[in-house]
Amino acid sequence: MPTLRSNLPPTSALAIARRAHYTALGIPKADWEKPKVAIVNTSSELAACFSHLDDVAARLKVELRDAGLLPFEIRTTAPSDFVTSAGRAGRYILPSRDLIVDDIEAAVEGAKLDAMICLSSCDKTTPAHLMAAGRLDIPTIIIPCGYQHSGLAEGREADIEEIFLHASKAAVTGESTDALEVLAEDAILGPGVCAGLATANSMHILAEALGMAMPRSAPVRALSAPMWDTVRRSAQALAALIDNDVRPRQIITEGSVRNAARAMLAIGGSMNTIKHLQAIAIESGLDVDVWEMYRSLGRETPLLCSVRPNGPRLTEEFEDAGGGATIIRELLPLLDGAQLTVSGATIAENSALAKPADGDVIRSIDDPFGTDPAISVLKGTLAPGGAVAKRPVPDPGPHVFRGPARVFGTREEAIAGISSGRLREGDVAVIRGIGVTGAPGLGLTSAFIFALHARGLAQSVALVTDGQFSGLVNQGMTVGEVSPEAASPGSPLGRVRDDDLIEIDVKRGAVDLLVDDAELAARPDYVPPADRDTGGGYLEQYEALVQPLSCGAVLCARPCPSKEIA
Structure with missing residues (x-):
């Protein structure tokens, strides 16, 4: 294991003061020299997107301790497009991404913690976590914390996306919203991000394609057995990253950024992924033009799924068919398979464990849904x-x-x-x-x-x-x-x-x-x-x-x- 920056000179004033805090916090002396890990938690009671993250953090602490690490939970701002957009015509939405990055830097760099594991949820948290990983360059893993159970998945009439669309139309036409108010009560049936390939789920898949999230981690139903398996695997993998001193800038490279862009084009992901991936590249010290990547790769990347809002299939169907991992497997001939990931394996090695395309929800590159860029x-x-x-x-x-x-x-x-x-x-x-x-x-x-x-x-x-x-x-x-x-x-x-x-x-x-x-x-x-x-x-x-x-x-x-x- 490399020398841990969190272990200050034992006779220094800061080290002695830190021991006083550790004692007050009930941390056993045997744990004081262990690698200190920030659990970056964007928990908030303002939106369902974040309402389950405290439960995830509690389970993650146990897994990290079992892996021989000392976890410290830190909090950041937690923006939700449906909530934070109320003030000043929604202009806090994108700036909140960078506020999260600065929050993380102040807490993690200020305390000289050794690693981070980030609980990613709504649209701006995943790019912010990846940007902070690139900026601080300490061992980091992203955990996609899942999408919400929706009314549509239960055979009902609406999810949050339908409510948003029809309520926006009603605001213009002056139509009655009585029916929508009833539908809204059935739209979100559990915690997590919007259940579609909008920005949140797109960014979760992007994190996996970039190599910064564990394979087979996105999209995933919030609080499901596969999500908890990702939590367990992520804690174990983080311990290995620390032992081997594997840092984000070894994973976030021009090749992995290109892989991520290709994956977003193949799923018809959110247009917002362009600016976010460009920001991640900049914070990781890369001089690449992500806009031009999307422009050039879009003309040679087949569309392998047709999931809401692009098409009729539900995210649940997409996940069950293999999700992002299967997309990466099918795209492998077009990817740089030698790129390293946080699992310790390469993209190609991880892909060998993914489901093959079923030909229905997810298609192969030889039989795509289309070839025009989404x-x-x-x-x-x-x-x-x-x-x-x-x-x-x-x-x-x-x-x-x-x-x-x-x-x-x-x-x-x-x-x-x-x-x-x-x-x-x-x-x-x-x-x-x-x-x-x-x-x-x-x-x-x-x-x-x-x-x-x-x-x-x-x-x-x-x-x-x-x-x-x-x-x-x-x-x-x-x-x-x-x-x-x-x-x-x-x-x-x-x-x-x-x-x-x-x-x-x-x-x-x-x-x-x-x-x-x-x-x-x-x-x-x-x-x-x-x-x-x-x-x-x-x-x-x-x-x-x-x-x-x-x-x-x-x-x-x-x-x-x-x-x-x-």
Whole structure:
């Protein structure tokens, strides 16, 4: 075993003070020199996503002690998209990811703990845990803590995703929500994350494909026997990582990042995985362009499943068919199988133990559901740095949309534009100034997309925005996270005017502003409104430090290695 950094010089003041605390905490003297492990717990009573994590932490402590380790539970902020999005138009959602990373650094690095085991649940916790692993570079394992039992899995009418969709539509149409209020009581029947391949389950599978979670760990029913088996195996594996001094930067490499991107394309995962994987790469010291990885690999990666919200199958069916492990097994000819994982084995060695594709829920690379990318990274004169569109599986089209711009400064203005008639069939709604700096914090536009659905305009009005939308959205021509964002100097998006022609071509991977270069260059830059509601606290700090989406929107006082493409 390597020298443990937690074992301070025994005669130092800090070591003696630490012993006093250990005694007060009831820690036996025989345990004082053992490897000290942080159980990173994002427990919260605000949402079902996190409500079971204290139970997981309690069981994990026993497993870690049995493995010869000394666990210390630490807490971080715990954001949920359905709860934390209430304040300031949802602009705390993405910034909370980086707050978790800083929470972990302050607790783990401040105490000089030797390793981490992270209880990952809702959307922002998994990327935050992986970012912290890359930043601190101490032995770390991610435990995906499972998805919730839903009404749909019981043959009922709704899960949380259905409630979200229909409630958003009702808010626009003014329809009665009485029936929805009854359905909401049946939508979530247990703890865990949303039961679909939205961001949370996508990120759980990404952690496994990256090599940072144990094989056969995602997706998994919360509090199920397979989840508890992952907890046990993770504790044992962490002890081996510490003994052999295997650190995250030996696992998170350019090859494993490419494997993870490939896996996300094969499942039609959440579009949010792009910026999160880019942030993980940056925090791990890698100078790779994840956006370009998705763009190039998307054209050569087959779609191997069709799970909600992309298709009809439930996540339970996907898990029972082998889940992420089977996807990795089937993709192996396209992956770097020599990449190391936290299990101590390689991706290829782990794959040998996974179920083969059943040909129904999960297909082989020779008989996929489709070959069009479910996550399309677009570039062009409107988005030189990239933008992203989420498509259904399989993709019926249309794949090209061309129309005049109608420019809005907020999601609410755009929704009002539907009712007022300012937005008509054939238009391209441009919602700008809500990027990571302009918002600040990356504004949500899902409510506008659902409003289009409610008014029957989802296929006849396109959306282009520097904000984000939910991982549930995959219908219509919706293009988000345009880079450079409008608030960046020289941004084409910031110079768009009403009636400018915009063309979106998903097949070609392009989003273009059809305006003469000289005319566009003569236009002034977009200036964020002075009356933005930033609250004077964390969001203002975030605005001052956040890097562009091309750098994963990480927080840094100096420019990140990958510059914004302009």
